[in-house]
Amino acid sequence: MSRWHTLTDMSPFAVAEHPSPTSPEVRADILAAPTFGQHFTDHMTVAQWDSDQGWHDQAIVPQGPLQLHPSTAALHYGQEIFEGLKAYRHDDGSVWMFRPEMNARRFQRSAERLAMPALPVEDFLTSLQLLVDLDRDWVPSPEGEQNLYLRPFMFGTEHLIGVRASHSYTYCVLATPAGAYYSQPLKLWVTPNYSRAAVGGTGAAKCGGNYAASLKAADEAGEHGCGQVLWLDGAEHRWVEECGTMNIMFVTSDGELLTPATNGNILEGVTRDSLLQLAPDHGLRPVERAIEFTEVQRRLLDGTITEVFACGTAAVVTPITGFRTPDGGADLTVADGQVGPLTAAIRQHLLDIQYGRAADQHGWLVKVSD
Known part of the structure; x- marks a missing residue:
């Protein structure tokens, strides 16, 4: 049979x-x-x-x-x-x-x-x-x-x-x-006008309404020469949450893979979870905590954030090379504006597992057909 x-x-x-x-x-x-x-x-x-x-x-x-x-x-x-x-x-x-x-x-x-x-x-x-x-x-x-x-x-x-x-x-x-899904790295627009989710809302649910509400902000990002939007929290417009329809991660000079903690507003991404588990294989310590955007600005300027990327099922790992803010200041560039080596390595590692080119040490793959 x-x-x-x-x-x-x-x-x-x-x-x-x-x-x-x-x-x-x-x-x-x-x-x-x-x-x-x-x-x-x-x-x-x-x-x-x-x-x-x-x-x-x-x-x-x-x-x-x-x-x-x-x-x-x-x-x-x-x-x-x-x-x-x-x-x-x-x-x-x-x-x-x-x-x-x-x-x-x-x-x-x-x-x-x-x-x-x-x-x-x-x-x-x-x-x-x-x-x-x-x-x-x-x-x-x-x-x-x-x-x-x-x-x-x-x-x-x-x-x-x-x-x-x-x-x-x-x-x-x-x-x-x-x-x-994305063929090129992205620059992010830090929207001053829109929020993705609110405390007690549907931010942690994967529902169509969240995506419909994101479309106007994505259009705004395009008007400012950016490929996607960076969402800050809805209450204070201060804390980093997500990037477009993806989670966001930061590589730091002291070896952290840093990402906003899930707080009821952030979608618990499958790719996000997978990359946090793969981080130690690349010499990185996974850290989940609240991240203020002013911290991101400061650490991009002093060089202690060295790489940034977005991640999701469709996008896999998409490098972020810069941010544009609405305050009229200069754009923030991530390091030298190129794809970072750890971003490239962790992206390739995940793809190699998914396509069977690397050992699946976590038991993530489910066989469907010979």
């Missing part, structure tokens, strides 16, 4: 294969230069929840439109959460996911914050394994950091005009072949 049938037989997910899948020729053209979020694989995962039945109708089905009533709750009250992770093809042709259980547990925390039902970790993992295995021919070769990006999401589906939690939800997973 094949691994596919074993997984199917043990899981609550039914499988309906696409009657007219993408031709190998068309798929090969897409995989020759995969672009993040532009093309999707032949199948998707769906599951339903309601207050009477709990989770039901779990299935892998042909990818296609969802039919929604105009009063669908999420369209009016924003009950929507999502995750992002990747499947990687190794040089021997096998396919692996990176730390999917951490995404599953964060998905549960996001659901709890938005008063949504928790999808069991086992169902989250199985939904990904079955989808990736069925569409494994869509996983690109590892050249150029190509991968299959996975987007699990859930939203309230009750037909509802009224402010309360929905009594029904749809869970879905899409898969899209992707290449590198």
Whole structure:
């Protein structure tokens, strides 16, 4: 019996294969230069929840439109959460996911914050394994950091005009072949006008509203010649929190890998956690604490912050070469404005683990397909 049938037989997910899948020729053209979020694989995962039945109708089905009533709750009250992770093809042709259980547990925390039902970790993992295995021919070769990006999401589906939690939800997973998200280092705009999160808000949840609220600030950054925004806290506009849709890290001259502590406002990134664990392999001490932006300014000027980078599933590790502030002063350049050696090394280390080129000493990889 094949691994596919074993997984199917043990899981609550039914499988309906696409009657007219993408031709190998068309798929090969897409995989020759995969672009993040532009093309999707032949199948998707769906599951339903309601207050009477709990989770039901779990299935892998042909990818296609969802039919929604105009009063669908999420369209009016924003009950929507999502995750992002990747499947990687190794040089021997096998396919692996990176730390999917951490995404599953964060998905549960996001659901709890938005008063949504928790999808069991086992169902989250199985939904990904079955989808990736069925569409494994869509996983690109590892050249150029190509991968299959996975987007699990859930939203309230009750037909509802009224402010309360929905009594029904749809869970879905899409898969899209992707290449590198950022191709160049970034300069950050320290926005004086916008905040990402507030104490008691949804900053630690991965929900669409957080990203919608970030778009205007990203536009503002572009108007000031920067590729992304640096978020400071919403209360005092003083403490470093995140960078665009990514976590931020600083390398110091005394050997620290320094990052803001998670405080309920900051998303607990899978890449962030992974890099903190890899730091000692590169002679760095992982440190999580509150970081005032004036400290960043001072230490960039005196040279005791030597490298800065952003990190996230899509971006992996993206070097930060400078900051632009709204006070009319000179731009702050990180060291010599080039990609730092430790940034490059820790980035390569993470990629080598994900693509099977380095030992996975932490047990992070989950095999999907031979």
